[in-house]
Amino acid sequence: MADATGYISAMKNSSDSDIAERFAKIEDLYNKKLWHQLTVQLKELVKLPSMLKEDSLVQLFSKFIADFESKINPLSLVQLGMVALEQHSDSEQAIKFIERIGEKVKANDEAAALVKVLVGNIKLHKHDKRREVQDIIEEVDKMLSEYDGVSPVHSHFYLLSSDLYRIDGKHAEFYRSSLRYLGCTDIEDLSMAEQTKHAFFLSLAALLGEGVYNFGELLAHKVLESLQGTENEWLVDLLFAFNSGDVAKFRQLKPKWTTQPDLAAHETLLFEKVCLLCLMEMTFRREATQRVLTFQDIARETTLPVEQVELLIMKALSQGLVQGKIDQVSGNVDMSWVQPRVLDKDQVKIMMKKIESWSMAVSNMEVMIENQAGEILTY
Known part of the structure; x- marks a missing residue:
């Protein structure tokens, strides 16, 4: 049983004046049963550096919050538990801790979804149980699909999804999940190291992801600025080269991108993708009434031999990147449509x-x- 009053008294006598002052306010709100205001104070309290030491947050939860947890908003309760979760050194105990909270908030879809995501995070990073995590992602995805708008849970859900796809090497899935994560996360809340990590992995996923031909959303995102002044700054230039289908720039940057093992190992795939994007860009730049491209023009822009141009066009047509009709006799293709993209x-x-x-x-x-x-x- 939580000894709330004894815990508050001990914390008021803390040598840390900021902690003592905050707990004096917390005691007043607790005695007045002002649960919402008390929750707000607790959310600020758990961010203090002195509360992040040893098991301070675990003690806060077990000796104080447990006394009135049924009075707290379910999602707020899980969010407080999420912070305390990081101080559990034993992963099994951590799962039991958050699942105990989950039993108390299971009537609230948002809170229940966040609990599942937190359990999935432990199972992925501590136990590498990818199959179980995939099941959790599918379950939570169905729960969140019924939610109107973006909830505070979406950010954690997309981060878990992107982590799983990154570990599995599923570049396209990682790219989409990671962009969604950044779309519902304030970039200012991420450290520079976290921003750089996301920018690096996103850039690689965009380049290597099967079916990923739309780089505009990433290129417009502030997270890429974190690569400026780093050893991987060239990635931004490479992304712009791909987005505009600039084969010459792609070749010019080869000394840079071949230093990255994953890119160097997929040179053929990268060349094919930049050629496909070159074809898309050629179609996009022309007026709707002037979209007859000769094989010679395409060969010159892509640096491909003329005899390989028709195969490139067929790949673009089969992947839905463009629409048109090939005239083998005349050696040209009449383009009628190009896949919409986010534009730079x-x-x-x-x-x-x-x-x-x-x-x-x-x-x-x-x-x-x-x-x-x-x-x-x-x-």
Whole structure:
């Protein structure tokens, strides 16, 4: 049984004046049964450096919070437990600790989902039970799919998912999960080391991920700034080269990217991807009425032999990157569509020019119709 009053009294006599002062406020709120205000104070308390030493948070939970945990908002209770979880040296005891909290909050979907994610995190990083973690991810995904909007649990869920896919070497799945994690996480809450780690692994996943041809969202994210001034700064240049289908830049950066073992081991895959992106970019840059690309043009831009161009086009068509018709006799392809992508600044400028061109064409058509309206109406 928790001895709340005895614990508060002991903490008020702490040599740390900040701790003593905070517990004086906590005691007042506890005696007045102001549970919400008390929860707010506790969330601030657990962030203090002095509370992160040894088992201070475990003691806080077992000797104080356990006394009134049924009065606390279920999600807040799990969030407090999540901080205390880090001070459990024994992983089995940690799972029992968080599952005990889970039994008390199982009626609340958000809180129950977060408990499962925390258990999954321990099973993945402490026991490498990937199959069990995959089951947890699928279960939590169904729970969160019924939630309207983004909850505080989504960030932890996507981080767990991305960690599993990174360990499994599933680049495309990791790329999507990690981007979602960053999408519901304040970048300022991450240390520079964490930002650099995410930027590095995301960049590799974008380059190596099967079916990943949209780099715009990553290139626009602030997390890439963490690579500036580091030994991996070249990754940003390489991403821009791929996004614009710049084969020459890709070759120019080869001395850099071949120093990374995963990239060096997949040189053929990388070359094929940058060629496919080059073809997409060639299609995108042309006006809708001028999208007949000759095999010679494609060979020149991609540096591929002409006899391999048709195979490249067929791969692009089969993967849904472009749509069009190949004319083998004439040696060209008539492109009718290119897969939408998140655009970088240069690509947005191209799109603006296209919009201006379309607008002018519409205006010219309008003037023509007005001038010839009389002739049309006589028929």
